[in-house]
Amino acid sequence: MIVADRKPLEEILNSIKDYKKIMLMGCGGCVTVCFSGGAKAVELLASQITMARKKDDSEIEIVQCTPERQCEYEFNDAFKDDLASVDAVLSTACGVGVQAMAVQFPKLITLPALNTKFMGYPVEHAVWEEKCAGCGDCVLGWTGGLCPIARCAKKLLNGPCGGSSNGVCEVDKDTECVWQLIYDRLKDLDKLENLTQVREPKDWRTSTNAGQRKIKFEEAML
Ligand code: SF4
Numbered sequence: 140m141i142v143a144d145r146k147p148l149e150e151i152l153n154s155i156k157d158y159k160k161i162m163l164m165g166c167g168g169c170v171t172v173c174f175s176g177g178a179k180a181v182e183l184l185a186s187q188i189t190m191a192r193k194k195d196d197s198e199i200e201i202v203q204c205t206p207e208r209q210c211e212y213e214f215n216d217a218f219k220d221d222l223a224s225v226d227a228v229l230s231t232a233c234g235v236g237v238q239a240m241a242v243q244f245p246k247l248i249t250l251p252a253l254n255t256k257f258m259g260y261p262v263e264h265a266v267w268e269e270k271c272a273g274c275g276d277c278v279l280g281w282t283g284g285l286c287p288i289a290r291c292a293k294k295l296l297n298g299p300c301g302g303s304s305n306g307v308c309e310v311d312k313d314t315e316c317v318w319q320l321i322y323d324r325l326k327d328l329d330k331l332e333n334l335t336q337v338r339e340p341k342d343w344r345t346s347t348n349a350g351q352r353k354i355k356f357e358e359a360m361l
């Protein structure tokens with residue numbers, strides 16, 4: 140799922156300082172699961188903004204809503220009447236949701252209240268770790284299901300850099316060396332021969348490095 144966290148309150152307050160009435164718009168998707176942008180997060184942020192603006196003698200009216208998914212226009216449409224009466228939208232969706240609103244309601248400014256971080260896996264309650272960088276050419280088939288793109292600081296494809304110590308990455312002492320994990324996993328699977336093949340440099344054109352990517356499912360378009 141997409142993991143995001145909230146921007147500092149000061150930054151949010153500064154972004155809406157010119158507005159007297161805003162729509163604070165959450166999202167019922169991934170950001171609800173990671174606690175940063177669902178209905179509860181919207182309620183909390185609304186009360187923090189209200190208090191801060193009262194303190195500054197600059198009161199603000201906040202309309203709250205949380206469409207099921209802000210990245211899909213059908214769900215946002217339900218709020219179009221309310222949107223007609225506000226000066227701006229403050230969104231607690233991921234960056235896709237914010238841009239969906241910007242396209243759908245071009246005359247209204249939509250401001251992000253979150254920093255969208257990564258595609259994560261919940262390792263324990265309320266803790267997510269990045270597991271996939273969306274490189275567009277997945278190598279998990281020969282790495283034992285462990286991603287060296289998202290999880291190795293150097294994105295190595297041909298084994299460890301040689302700097303790890305006791306299974307810990309040399310770049311960050313709180314991160315396991317994924318190449319150690321890959322070796323251990325392949326050994327358990329009796330697939331260590333996967334590591335004897337030299338991998339060619341990755342073609343990064345399938346990743347975000349080559350600019351915006353698009354996918355079309357022709358069959359679904361019929
Ligand atoms: S190899 Fe690429 S697609 Fe596969 S998990 Fe890693 S980043 Fe994601």
Ligand code: SF4
Nearest residue numbers: 291299300308309316
């Ligand atoms: S120690 Fe392991 S995870 Fe860290 S940069 Fe080197 S190979 Fe990658």
